[in-house]
Amino acid sequence: MCEQKIDAIIEKYRGQPGSLIHALVEIQHENHWLPREVLQRLADALGVSFSQVMQIASFYKTFSLTPKGRHEVHVCSGMTCHLRGAAKLLAKVEEITGLKAGETDADSRFTLETGACLGSCSIAPELIVDGKHYGRMTPDQAEDVLKRYE
């Protein structure tokens, strides 16, 4: 039960304002996004101002303040991937999903993200879906990969 897990995380860090980021990371990992109501409870429990929590939650791009889709589609936008054709790959993925970076579709199937270098530059350009790496991708292959994810 997600609710209980979130409660447990909040309790774990009660009274420890310095652990705000740890708490947010765990909640994000567990719930895949940070509901406002949860953030308010977290602020109270940790003794941090709500505006501080909002600043941190909106500053760091790992955190999502809106619900995410079932599958996270990530097109690496690091320098090597860029040199090796990431822009074309991204354009194709945008076309297939109908999304721009940061968006989730209406069926909550995909959330599209672009992001900085993940350190596997030898298999550029990369498409990463739910943490699984699809390296040396061409735009044509993108369709086949995404088809596998409902």
Next chain:
Amino acid sequence: MSEIVLNIDGKEVAASAGMTVLQAAQQAGIHIPTLCHHEQLEAYGGCRLCIVEVEARGRKSYVVSCLYPVEKDIVVRTRSEKVDKIRKVIVEELMAHAPDAPELVKLAEEYGADRNRFEKETSFCVLCGLCVRYCDEVKHKNAVGFIENGAVREISFIPEIAAKECWSCQECFTLCPTSYAQAAYLLTEALAFPGRRHAHAHAHAHATPEPERRVIPITPVAATA
């Protein structure tokens, strides 16, 4: 209280240890422009307008005087070709967002800044942080904070807190160089808790009467060419 002697614009200035160059200059009657600086708040170093040239141990550097600590024998120049250029460009960059802010208009005149150098992106907010920092450090309410990072950073009033605190306070409104803080509050109120102001006043009708508060009018400034 040890005394430190430094040179600002050719003048020997005496300062005490722990002072910043800005404080030493102000004490000696030497003017350095600021925007995000406020006596009641911790020095921020965000607007960079108070930047000065410092020569120390044979090396020249550009530092913000609101934060740079005084040191013995340093030579500070509050105006120079580079310093003036930096200030001019900062003003031009900010005027893309708030072209009519009185302080910016005045600085533009002094430094020859072109208010139209950059394409307008009229957010009206220069992100000086005065409202956020005041609400945090002086009022301890944190009714307004920053969200996001980089060029898309904004101030954001937290409706739940603003509804309780802001109308009877309003102290950050006068601090704001562009009047945006007041506008942002009013927009938040209109969207998130309309009518609350009157309900609040009604509920407190029997409490000690507060002086009448009004919204500060924004005086339009004649646009320069």
Next chain:
Amino acid sequence: MTMLKLNSAAELEELRARILAGRDPAKPCIAVCAGAACDGMDSAAVAAAFLAEVGRQQLGERLELRTTGCHGYCEKGPNVVVTPGEICYFEVAPADVPEIVAATLKGEVVERLVYHDPASGAPAVHMNEVPFYKHQTRLLIGDNPKIDPMKIDDYLAVGGYAALVKALTEMSPDQVLDEVKRANLRGRGGGGFPAGSKWETTKNAPEKTKYVIVNGHEGESAAFMDRAMLTGNPHKVLEGLIIGAYAIGAQRGFMYTRHDMPLLEKHVRNALAQAKEYGLLGENILGSGFSLEVELHFDVGIFVSGESSALMRSIEGNAPEPRPKYVRTSVSGIWDKPSNLNNVETWANVPQIISRGAEWFTSIGSEKSKGTKLISLSGNVVNSGVVEVPMGTPLRTLVFDIGGGVRDGKTLKAIHFGGAMGGSIPASLLDAPLDFDGMSKLGAPIGAGGLLLMDEDTDMVEVARYLMDFLTKESCGKCVPCREGMQQMLQTLTRLTEGRGRQGDLELLEDLAEVTGLGSLCALGKTSGDPLKSMFRYFRPEYEARIPDRAAGGSGDQK
């Protein structure tokens, strides 16, 4: 249950002897690389296939299997190395496993899977024959194929923690500091600042509570060697950190790294736990009286949190806004305590400096840049991967002898160092040596060591636009010159790439680069204009060509 905690150096050496006695160097060992790229190419399936094959034939007594960190030759993964002999197999698939196992048991080699020269087809079987490896000096990363990062005993077997023993039992903190100073170890994260000096400032700060920090953030685009080092050999980095803490007088350490690599997190957490279990971390390390606690912290997805003062704000739980460096973090850092921050690679160098001495270390490298440097080679290069060469090595060696030149038969146009805060230099400058100061003077500072090859089709205006786009997203937004200046530079560069260049655009870019460089609060803003400066220095005609009606050849001041 045996008590694992080692209470003295002698006990550690006894354990080491026992470990070595239990290992037969003649017994074949198959090491499968689980580094980032190999993992992305499903090396896990290869490892699983080996495990299944060994289980099926019940070969546990005759064959050792090991999953390791990054070997370095990422281009040709999944990588497998068989010892004895360091036989290198490349692009290994699960289907190849039975053949490799059979050959290894017979002491033979699977010809088709070894390196073959692209031109002549001549095979190179052993690691010291493979061109990619043989031109390197792999002091730091060379141990990776020998170590399972989840097993501290593997690290002990290759001599790990001997340097710590030496430091704690034979040297005083001052002597350790002195050794590092004399070695002239310069920061490997991008600053190139002498580590010994930084340690000394922290050590001499009046406040008693002191911290040491490993910066494992590695936000520089196309740099992946720190992750290779930390994921592949976390103990080496940890050992360096403990030695440093001893020299500085710190009681607490922080390892700061990325949130997006589960394997890295797993290996580091495990390493910290195992070190603690063995008494190499925690109270009274090896009975020396020195104590150190180390915790793990994560960034949460933003580049600026790799900047040292921003990183410290992040450890405190605040937004990573850098503090202006008028107050050094080595004097006032995390929670205003003296905090010594160094990069992963910098810390990894410490054990060998202590074991083998400053004289030995300074015999490697150039006059002012000592030791080796880890370089991530990528871009339009034939052999991408993590390489290690002595400082002073000509760039040509990196690009051609190790890198194998430009892929797809194209010619080299430029090489780029330092990511979004670095610079590009043309192919004509390839004889320049790898050196902190030399490369800075050329306008392409080494930075963290990410080296990108750009071929003849690369649009240098687009590269500058791309880098500025990256930086604008990563800016914290606190100061005007960075937040606004970079945004304006980005808009101008975007117009140039979209064919909407205007007269005065290049001058505008130069002005903005200058003001942003001088006025910004931290290194992100201050260096944001540097790639542009290198572009104008070496590739200006390409930019001028984007301005309509610009007189050809009459470009005015050419620096």
